[in-house]
Amino acid sequence: MISVYHYLILSAIIFSIGTFGVLTRKNAIVIFMCIELMLNSVNLTFIALSRHLQNMDGQIFVFFVMAVAAAEAAVGLALMIAFYRNRESIDTDDFNMLKW
Amino acid sequence: MATWIFYILGAVAVVATAMAVTRRNPVHSVIYLVNSFFALAMIFYLLGAPLVAAWEVIIYAGAIMVLFLFIIMMLELSPGEEADRQGPGALQWLPVLLLGAALLTCTLLLLQLDPAAGQAVPNWYASPRDFGYVLFHEYALAVEIVSFQLLFAAVGAFYVGRAASREKQPGGQQ
Numbered sequence: 001m002i003s004v005y006h007y008l009i010l011s012a013i014i015f016s017i018g019t020f021g022v023l024t025r026k027n028a029i030v031i032f033m034c035i036e037l038m039l040n041s042v043n044l045t046f047i048a049l050s051r052h053l054q055n056m057d058g059q060i061f062v063f064f065v066m067a068v069a070a071a072e073a074a075v076g077l078a079l080m081i082a083f084y085r086n087r088e089s090i091d092t093d094d095f096n097m098l099k100w
Numbered sequence: 101m102a103t104w105i106f107y108i109l110g111a112v113a114v115v116a117t118a119m120a121v122t123r124r125n126p127v128h129s130v131i132y133l134v135n136s137f138f139a140l141a142m143i144f145y146l147l148g149a150p151l152v153a154a155w156e157v158i159i160y161a162g163a164i165m166v167l168f169l170f171i172i173m174m175l176e177l178s179p180g181e182e183a184d185r186q187g188p189g190a191l192q193w194l195p196v197l198l199l200g201a202a203l204l205t206c207t208l209l210l211l212q213l214d215p216a217a218g219q220a221v222p223n224w225y226a227s228p229r230d231f232g233y234v235l236f237h238e239y240a241l242a243v244e245i246v247s248f249q250l251l252f253a254a255v256g257a258f259y260v261g262r263a264a265s266r267e268k269q270p271g272g273q274q
Contacts, residue, residue, distance in 0.1 A: 002106050007147070010110045014117050014136075021121035029172060030121075030129055036164060037117060037133065040140055043152075050226075051147045056234045059226055060242075062152050063235065066159050067246045071253030073164045077171045078257035084175050 007048035014041035028083070028090040032076055039069050101213060105206050106146055112202050113139035119195060126172045128192065130165055135199045137161040142206055148225040 018041060021034035043062045050058025080090055087094050113136050120132035141156035235243060 002103055013114055017117045017121055030126055047144055047147050047149050059149050059152055060235055060239055064246055071250050074257040075253050078260040082260050
């Protein structure tokens with residue numbers, strides 16, 4: 001039988017891979033996708049614990065996380081397009097306007 | 101049976117995620133990420149959250165990933181497009197094919213679990229009716245706030261996208 005720990009470990013693995021991607025990739029859009037991935041692993045934690053505690057609130061929070069992720073994707077990709085218009089690149093090494 | 105499906109789906113999710121993070125071509129990353137989201141959606145179903153599983157496919161794999169793909173195609177970010185003009189090699193599409201086949205197998209196995217015997221339905225099962233009741237009774241204010249947030253995000257996206265294009269026309273006169 002699968003316990004809640006299996007789901008939590010799977011979620012932790014996926015979150016770690018997402019963090020690894022955020023820290024190592026240079027392409028801003030891929031970094032963005034890794035953030036979506038991390039949000040998804042958090043969703044898995046919410047639903048696993050929602051089932052473990054026999055409580056609906058975890059699933060409700062997944063709904064809100066999805067809404068936030070959709071809003072984030074819309075705004076973030078608009079920012080990417082604006083950056084691309086300015087710099088002709090979305091490499092994170094080129095995002096140094098705020099750096100001294 | 102459900103235990104084996106969970107292990108297969110977990111392996112598919114981890115492998116697809118790892119491939120998505122390490123691919124050089126962003127389009128390949130998107131494809132692997134869609135596979136990963138499908139595996140996670142089926143895990144959600146196993147956990148007794150069918151509505152969230154459907155949203156995972158519709159919102160994440162459907163809407164958000166298509167948006168990413170659209171932006172990647174629009175900005176022409178795929179490297180080495182001239183290099184593989186003759187189409188991707190077997191080494192590139194075979195892993196996706198294997199992951200997709202594993203997901204399809206899991207879907208069929210899930211369907212095959214007899215619902216009448218209570219195998220397919222987990223002991224904690226949140227039907228869409230229960231979910232909607234809790235969402236619109238206890239969290240009605242939060243739903244309103246989230247809808248406002250989506251509206252603001254849409255306005256912000258329009259503004260950021262429009263400001264850059266408007267800048268070019270008067271920018272020439274400055």
